Amino acid sequence: MTTDHAALAAHYVEHGYVLVKGLLSTAEAAEYRRSAHEVLALAASGGDPTWDSAAGLAGGAPTRLRHLHDVQFHSAAFSRLLVDERFTSVAAAVLGGPDVQLHHTKLFVKPPENGSPFPPHQDHPFFPHTSHRVGAAIFHLDDAPVERGCVRIVPGSHRSGPLEHVEEGGYHLPDVPFDAAVPLPAEAGDVLFFSYLTIHSSGVNTSQEDRTTWLVQFRDPADRPAVRAHDDSLGQGMMLAGIDPTGRRTV
Template sequence: MTITESRPDLPALASQYAENGFVLVKGLLSKAEAAYYRETSHALLARLNRADDPTWAAARDMTEAPTTLRHLHDAQFYDAAFSRLLVDPRFTDVAAAVMGVENVQLHHTKLFVKPPENGSPFPLHQDYPFFPHTHHRVGAAIFHFDDAPEEKGCVRVIPGSHLAGPREHDESGGFHLPDVPFESAVPQPAEAGDVLFFTYLTVHGSGVNVSDQARTTWLVQYRDPADPPTVKTHDFSLGQGMMLRGFDPTGRTV
């Protein structure tokens, strides 16, 4: 797969990220690359043919009709295409810039496909309670492998919500924020090849895919290796601790 050059304004992205808690980087992947990863993602899910549905119980309260979701942890351990993308400097340079660090370490990845017509939503939440860290230098990148307009259940965020720090979450049916109106989150429609970066303190969620096409994304959670976790979680994730950029100054393995 041919890698195209893209040189975003890293200081500008970092400034926007610091203010709003997120930044949508347009065209980080080319349309051809995104199409390749979409095809690879769907082929991988079909090949593995796993039936588990990770829809949160709390998400079922957001809709009248049942919804479904397909996913896969650690896609990079099943197809080398994802391994290459993990260390692509176009991604890792932005991840380092928005966190304000030189070194970027993998926490975990998840491949998601929201099926057409009834693809499951995600209630508003922070990622913080799932894997809390000491200094909160933890972020996420959502790679869009196809277009994600609002009708496909695109990601929604509350700008500046990261500045208030960690919030108390309702743990029933998945960590979520039932007292924060879903409508208060701003939709972030994206095109194939766009990547949404956000801090794990940013309140975010996504709507139902009511379109006639699937929505395909890959979530990469990463951190500053010098930011120790306060709780040992997600240790089942394959490759956690892998260095994506720079080196680990602590010498720890996870």
């Protein structure tokens, strides 16, 4: 795959996101999917990562979501993917520098028929940083059309800076309707990069197939956290590309 990193970075800076098509081959995505589901069958996952908001977006109907933090500590394949240059080179480009540091990872599977949605939100409130040089990458390990509850983005919303969220009825942005976000259908192997200030959400999986994704949150190591958060995330502070110019590993 030939990648124009400057073009990808320019799109990210302007719109707050960039969808990189075919970063992984279809065969690679299928193998990571196999490994992900194997790990999920063995590992316990708890809590509601949708902040109890799923029922509201699904019209009150019960929904389901399988998830696991730090899958790279369960599967060596994901450890290798964290430092795959195809990924880290784009992460560095969108951050605007050579150094990329891991914050945390999450594996998500939206089951068929009622896989949980997420309400419109920014990631910033969960782990705010001083200079906002924090990004996310969603690896699509299955095809993610609209009916499977694909990610939705509000283009350019990162330029508004941190916004106030409310917790009532699920942690979300009360003034941003679900339909304000543009759906971004993706294919297995595509990777969506976006700023932690970009408003995003996802719909209910109403299809007959799983939707499997892996979320990697990363940052410029020179950007200091404003508060301590996700301290229990295994591997936080691991360098994925370059060096840590601060000499510290974590907060």
